Amino acid sequence: MRTSVAPKRSAAEVPTAPGRLPLAGHAPWLHRDALRFVRELRRHGPVTKIYIGPRPVHVLNSAEATRELLTVRARSFDKGAMFDALRVPLGDGLITAAGDRHLRHRRMMQPAFHHERIARYTRVMTACSRARSAAWEPGTTRDLMPDIHRLTLDVLLGTLFAHPQDPGLRPAVKDWLAVKYHSMRLALSPLHAWAERVPLLPGWRPPDPGPLRRLVAVLRRIVETCRADGRDRGDLLSMLLLAEGPDGALTDAEVTDELITLFLAGTGTVSAALAWALYEISRRPEVQRHLHGELDTVLAGRPPGFEDLPALTCTRQILTETLRLHPPSWLLMRRAVRPVRLGGVHLSPGEEVFFSPYALHRDPHLYEDPERFDPDRWPRESVVKTPRHLYLPFGAGSRLCIGEEFAWAELTLALAAFTAHRRIAPAGAAPVRPLVGTVLRPDRLLLTGHPRRPS
Numbered sequence: 199m200r201t202s203v204a205p206k207r208s209a210a211e212v213p214t215a216p217g218r219l220p221l222a223g224h225a226p227w228l229h230r231d232a233l234r235f236v237r238e239l240r241r242h243g244p245v246t247k248i249y250i251g252p253r254p255v256h257v258l259n260s261a262e263a264t265r266e267l268l269t270v271r272a273r274s275f276d277k278g279a280m281f282d283a284l285r286v287p288l289g290d291g292l293i294t295a296a297g298d299r300h301l302r303h304r305r306m307m308q309p310a311f312h313h314e315r316i317a318r319y320t321r322v323m324t325a326c327s328r329a330r331s332a333a334w335e336p337g338t339t340r341d342l343m344p345d346i347h348r349l350t351l352d353v354l355l356g357t358l359f360a361h362p363q364d365p366g367l368r369p370a371v372k373d374w375l376a377v378k379y380h381s382m383r384l385a386l387s388p389l390h391a392w393a394e395r396v397p398l399l400p401g402w403r404p405p406d407p408g409p410l411r412r413l414v415a416v417l418r419r420i421v422e423t424c425r426a427d428g429r430d431r432g433d434l435l436s437m438l439l440l441a442e443g444p445d446g447a448l449t450d451a452e453v454t455d456e457l458i459t460l461f462l463a464g465t466g467t468v469s470a471a472l473a474w475a476l477y478e479i480s481r482r483p484e485v486q487r488h489l490h491g492e493l494d495t496v497l498a499g500r501p502p503g504f505e506d507l508p509a510l511t512c513t514r515q516i517l518t519e520t521l522r523l524h525p526p527s528w529l530l531m532r533r534a535v536r537p538v539r540l541g542g543v544h545l546s547p548g549e550e551v552f553f554s555p556y557a558l559h560r561d562p563h564l565y566e567d568p569e570r571f572d573p574d575r576w577p578r579e580s581v582v583k584t585p586r587h588l589y590l591p592f593g594a595g596s597r598l599c600i601g602e603e604f605a606w607a608e609l610t611l612a613l614a615a616f617t618a619h620r621r622i623a624p625a626g627a628a629p630v631r632p633l634v635g636t637v638l639r640p641d642r643l644l645l646t647g648h649p650r651r652p653s
């Protein structure tokens with residue numbers, strides 16, 4: 199790992215990546231092949247400057263500078279351009295909130311993600327995973343991406359709301375999810391960057407606020423009904439309504455914003471991770487044999503549950519390696535809110551910083567043979583102790599993913615449900631392409647499921 203102390207530099211001295219184009223900056227390279235672009239930036243030093251249209255952005259290419267950003271310098275930054283773009287489709291929940299609002303909401307939401315609470319949610323996770331897996335007829339070939347999207351939405355709806363749901367909810371969430379996928383495109387769009395400077399720019403259309411308005415209306419109805427009921431129904435919403443901070447409970451509007459944040463943060467990310475895990479093991483019979491061996495021993499043919507999670511260590515290794523090679527949150531952003539020194543560079547308020555878990559996880563200085571999928575690079579433990587600043591699928595520091603344990607449980611149970619009774623193999627000749635949006639996921643996942651009997 200690089201540990202050398204970075205020399206002091208002003209932002210003006212940071213090298214600009216080659217290939218900057220008039221008006222567009224580096225955006226065309228990001229649009230053409232974003233993953234390659236962010237991976238190759240490390241050749242230009244620990245910090246590189248790129249331009250999105252007229253907007254300069256500092257990209258951190260070193261683990262040390264990224265650790266500094268997420269831990270000791272975290273309070274000098276808010277979330278930046280992507281999250282500004284998200285505020286229209288999202289409202290102002292935990293993921294976009296800054297400063298004291300973030301701290302207050304984080305403390306109040308934490309109990310909803312406590313270990314004992316996750317145990318309850320796993321019943322929903324297992325039931326939904328089994329139902330989705332059962333829809334895949336033995337011996338058939340299927341694009342699993344739509345099933346996986348449905349599964350992660352089912353799980354989130356089932357854990358957020360214990361009671362029969364408002365019939366308008368699912369369509370409202372689906373419409374809104376379609377809009378929010380544009381947020382990364384906005385953050386990397388030179389047109390958007392120019393539109394911030396030139397009001398009424400021709401050809402520029404701001405995001406449509408309609409889907410958010412409709413979703414808010416449905417969620418408000420649900421929140422009001424549950425608030426009036428006042429009981430703990432065992433779901434996540436109860437925990438948000440019952441949470442008490444020094445200045446009282448969350449208001450209905452704040453709870454609604456948090457529900458919307460959870461739809462954003464807890465669906466596409468899990469879908470992408472599960473899809474990549476199935477993709478990787480479908481291509482590796484040896485890895486699949488190990489997985490089947492573990493599932494047969496631990497589960498002996500019965501469905502998996504919360505109590506099985508500590509024993510599913512091979513499953514955990516596979517997922518840990520999947521999240522290294524294919525971190526769904528492939529690019530993350532911050533913006534300085536005060537003068538700050540980061541990675542040896544002085545930044546002024548308003549200056550933006552990107553860092554890429556994807557690029558970091560594939561840095562040969564940090565991981566041996568980084569392009570190889572190798573679950574055995576991780577110790578065989580139920581909770582793999584990963585080095586936080588080298589392994590960032592869930593971020594780090596005060597903005598660490600609040601749903602991390604939820605996600606591990608959901609992924610483990612879903613992977614077990616989809617693979618325990620079948621051997622999966624890739625189908626179709628067309629290669630799978632990574633879709634680079636707000637999350638990084640396969641464009642499709644065509645797999646054949648051959649039935650197998652657990653031994």
Ligand code: HEM
Pocket residue numbers: 292293294304459460463464465467468471525526527530531590591592593594596597598599600601602604605
């Ligand atoms: C594999 C699945 C997941 C991945 C890869 C993932 C990744 C991340 C990352 C990287 C961050 C930090 C973003 C940043 O620093 O800018 C984050 C934050 C967050 N995640 Fe997750 N996440 C996953 C699942 C979930 C789930 C299931 C939930 C909730 C049910 C969730 C809720 C959140 C929330 C609310 C935040 C904001 C935390 C804060 O700012 O305090 N995530 N996630």
